Amino acid sequence: MKIVLHEMGTYTHRQELAKALSSRGHEIAYLYCPSFRTPSQSSMSFTPGDQVTVIPIKLDSEFAKWRLLKRFLQERAYGNRVSSVIASLRPDLVISGNTPIEIQAVIQEICRRSRTPFLFWLEDVYSIGVKSVLSKLPFIGALIAARYAMLEHKVARQSDGIVAIADDFRDLAVDWGVDPDRIALIENWGTIPADPPPAKDNDWAVGHGLLGKKVLLYSGALGFKHNPQLFLDLAREFHEDDDVRVVVISEGYGAEWLSSRICEFPQLVLLPFQSAQDYRKALASADVLVAIIEPTAAKYSVPSKVLAYMTAGRPILAAIPADNLAARTISAAAAGLTVDPENPSELRRLARSLIEDEDRRRGLGAAGLAYARANFEINAIAARFEELFSRFGRRASDPVVRSAASGDFAAPIR
Numbered sequence: 001m002k003i004v005l006h007e008m009g010t011y012t013h014r015q016e017l018a019k020a021l022s023s024r025g026h027e028i029a030y031l032y033c034p035s036f037r038t039p040s041q042s043s044m045s046f047t048p049g050d051q052v053t054v055i056p057i058k059l060d061s062e063f064a065k066w067r068l069l070k071r072f073l074q075e076r077a078y079g080n081r082v083s084s085v086i087a088s089l090r091p092d093l094v095i096s097g098n099t100p101i102e103i104q105a106v107i108q109e110i111c112r113r114s115r116t117p118f119l120f121w122l123e124d125v126y127s128i129g130v131k132s133v134l135s136k137l138p139f140i141g142a143l144i145a146a147r148y149a150m151l152e153h154k155v156a157r158q159s160d161g162i163v164a165i166a167d168d169f170r171d172l173a174v175d176w177g178v179d180p181d182r183i184a185l186i187e188n189w190g191t192i193p194a195d196p197p198p199a200k201d202n203d204w205a206v207g208h209g210l211l212g213k214k215v216l217l218y219s220g221a222l223g224f225k226h227n228p229q230l231f232l233d234l235a236r237e238f239h240e241d242d243d244v245r246v247v248v249i250s251e252g253y254g255a256e257w258l259s260s261r262i263c264e265f266p267q268l269v270l271l272p273f274q275s276a277q278d279y280r281k282a283l284a285s286a287d288v289l290v291a292i293i294e295p296t297a298a299k300y301s302v303p304s305k306v307l308a309y310m311t312a313g314r315p316i317l318a319a320i321p322a323d324n325l326a327a328r329t330i331s332a333a334a335a336g337l338t339v340d341p342e343n344p345s346e347l348r349r350l351a352r353s354l355i356e357d358e359d360r361r362r363g364l365g366a367a368g369l370a371y372a373r374a375n376f377e378i379n380a381i382a383a384r385f386e387e388l389f390s391r392f393g394r395r396a397s398d399p400v401v402r403s404a405a406s407g408d409f410a411a412p413i414r
Helices: 012-023 068-089 101-114 126-136 140-158 167-175 203-207 229-237 253-259 276-285 305-311 325-333 344-355 358-375 378-392
Strands: 002-006 027-032 052-056 093-097 118-122 161-164 183-185 214-219 244-249 268-271 288-292 316-319 336-339
Touching (some): 012 378, 101 140, 126 140, 229 244, 244 276, 253 268, 316 325, 325 358
Parallel strands (some): 118 161, 161 183, 214 244, 288 316
């Protein structure tokens, strides 16, 4: 089957799926936007032997995530470009996720015109996120949020199939009017490296002054879904512990806010997003890996970074509401500790308890890694996606009406 796998950012679990599907005989084109800044922007893991066609679709400038008007115009421009490329590729099926709903709607429309099955990979509930961000804008914010809610519900209902990463998202799609038989639950996963994890005292740790330090580390975006104040709370907890560092690897809104306060917190270390190789070393340098999400955001987003954390074999300290899938997964795996994000004193207490108990850290980290190895086997996951393709993909006897749209696209990596 000829499949387009699209996302705007670059995330290793989707790349891993693309490679696994290719190895199982499918012709895979992986489309992404290099202008869309994400924590894993450097994590392109394809090699010539993977036989995956990798197609970057650029904007004229970096995606303006926080400038609403420019972002809207960029989404329209990108939607036109990516749909043109998809039409040129003439796939048998398109699966798209990690993408603003404005763009998803355009991709879905080009698929509808060509009668190409479209699978909506539902990892975040975009309209609820928009409503949360715009809630402070009277009237106009509500109108914009309502418009995106209508669009997201329409895209979901008109999709040939939906891949929901959590029960909550599946139930929400049913509330939107989606036939339950067109919804499949496949939780996200982390990529387990083939080689052993780096040592804690590695060259990355040395280069950032972390040798011999106990490290609480966060790596990921810091936007409206996150409260960066929690990292100042952690730094304040250890302000008299010279052997402890709170490391935050991030860029953008939240990182800039922390940067304005860093002089007050000598235990706090701020770093930009790291390359794929350095990311592994950074996780290995940690004694505790930290995840956070605001209670309102937990309704529409699942911080999948905890899955990557598990593959590093390090304990997780998560300030995440207990009913969020990420918190439930941590508890099920016995991979760490969770706390209400609105209880910073308890967060500080748990952080200190972990920093002072090496045996507990080792046990939690080992349990998380064991869970990852038992649940993140990519061929088993690829087989589940193949079941969806057989359910929702076009049969050979189905009529085909192709779009005449054209676009430039890259040749396969050979």
